[in-house]
Amino acid sequence: MSGIVTYIDIPVAVIGLLAVHVNHRDNKLGQILLIDALRRMIGISAVVGNHTVILGPINESAKNFYSKFGFI
Secondary structure, three states, X not given: OOOOOOOOOOOEEEEOOOOXXXXXXXXXXXXXXXXXXXXXXXXXXXXXXXXXXXXXXXXHHHHHHHHOOOOO
């Protein structure tokens, strides 16, 4: 084995898309949605067995948003 870990080897939870309409930005809705999603993932982690959360930001703005919460 090459030492490369794939997603198949580690149970993960994936946030596919988390978005707030442009008319409702800057009022903490994105933060509220992210926290709610993470709380739900924690709640089911004992059943599902996920060890991490993966997301793919759609653009630089989304990348900057997620980085504020410690995502890399």
